């Protein structure tokens with residue numbers, strides 16, 4: 001069993017209690033109405049949980065603490081866990097590459113819940129293939145003018161800033177992209193539609209256009225041409241958070257399935273006493289145990305070294321999200337017909353689990369990241 005240091009165990013108890021009391025009772029309703037849970041966002045900020053992702057105290061276990069936060073919130077509601085997760089995705093480039101002014105403005109705003117930080121990388125023609133993005137920024141004196149389109153950007157309708165990645169150099173060059181901090185109420189920043197999604201309902205995802213959005217050089221993160229590095233370094237930091245979200249969803253599905261298997265009888269026996277069902281639960285349990293170790297390891301490695309270990313980050317993201325999907329599918333099966341009913345939460349876990357295999361780099365991309373490094377790694 002993975003043993004947490006005492007201070008993290010105390011934190012785990014605190015966030016678990018909070019999530020079960022304040023979030024879990026609303027999870028089904030949030031999913032049904034697909035309404036953004038603003039009141040819970042304020043509660044998370046009020047408890048200091050948003051600061052843990054935007055402006056955490058330095059220390060070797062800060063990423064592990066973040067993972068525990070996201071895991072426990074995702075156990076209660078994957079949609080709500082997107083509030084700290086997406087803000088972290090938007091804040092990480094600022095933490096890693098921001099100036100003191102940028103940090104003071106964005107990280108504090110997110111910590112106190114008055115600002116949302118989103119991450120604008122994906123475009124209709126560029127998801128996995130980041131280098132293909134078309135959004136362009138042209139220099140205009142001391143300023144830059146951005147034109148283009150972004151798709152699938154979480155929560156960008158909330159007041160705040162979006163880290164927009166735009167082309168500033170020729171396609172194919174390593175320094176072709178630049179990251180800009182763009183206020184979501186900037187002139188020319190226009191939301192063009194919301195994606196109707198399978199799961200994560202209550203965490204809205206939007207498409208938007210940048211029509212001649214003017215930004216100053218002071219809004220660049222790092223230097224012009226650093227954009228690809230900003231994007232990849234950010235994902236190395238945030239993939240272990242997606243892994244933690246997947247772990248939370250997997251645990252929720254497993255707990256529901258185990259409880260059902262220990263209470264429902266068929267042929268005079270509890271479901272768990274039928275070997276076929278017992279073995280399914282054993283596999284679910286094993287996968288979750290293994291995923292927990294990978295998730296906690298990747299998050300601990302981030303605390304040891306900026307950027308952590310990209311193989312550990314991708315491994316944790318890929319394994320934990322595959323685990324969440326498999327466990328959720330099996331949970332639906334163990335519930336039988338009830339598993340297919342929206343009166344029971346397992347179909348929600350199933351819908352929510354799927355996305356963890358897709359965003360922040362699909363699991364095919366994670367396997368590519370791992371395989372590339374293996375080509376030059378030491379044996380073992």
Ligand SMILES: Cc1cc2nc3c(=O)[nH]c(=O)nc-3n(C[C@H](O)[C@H](O)[C@H](O)COP(=O)(O)OP(=O)(O)OC[C@H]3O[C@@H](n4cnc5c(N)ncnc54)[C@H](O)[C@@H]3O)c2cc1C
Nearest residue numbers: 119120121122126127128129152153154359360361362364
């Ligand atoms: C709910 C949700 C929220 C999101 N939030 C954000 C956000 O806030 N910000 C943001 O920037 N993006 C966001 N995304 C976008 C997400 O990161 C992309 O959808 C993802 O990276 C995949 O890109 P794509 O959809 O263009 O798929 P594609 O790149 O078109 O890939 C399609 C399929 O082909 C596979 N594939 C592609 N290339 C290869 C290859 N070389 N080898 C093997 N297989 C390959 C992929 O794995 C995938 O299965 C979000 C997506 C979703 C669904």
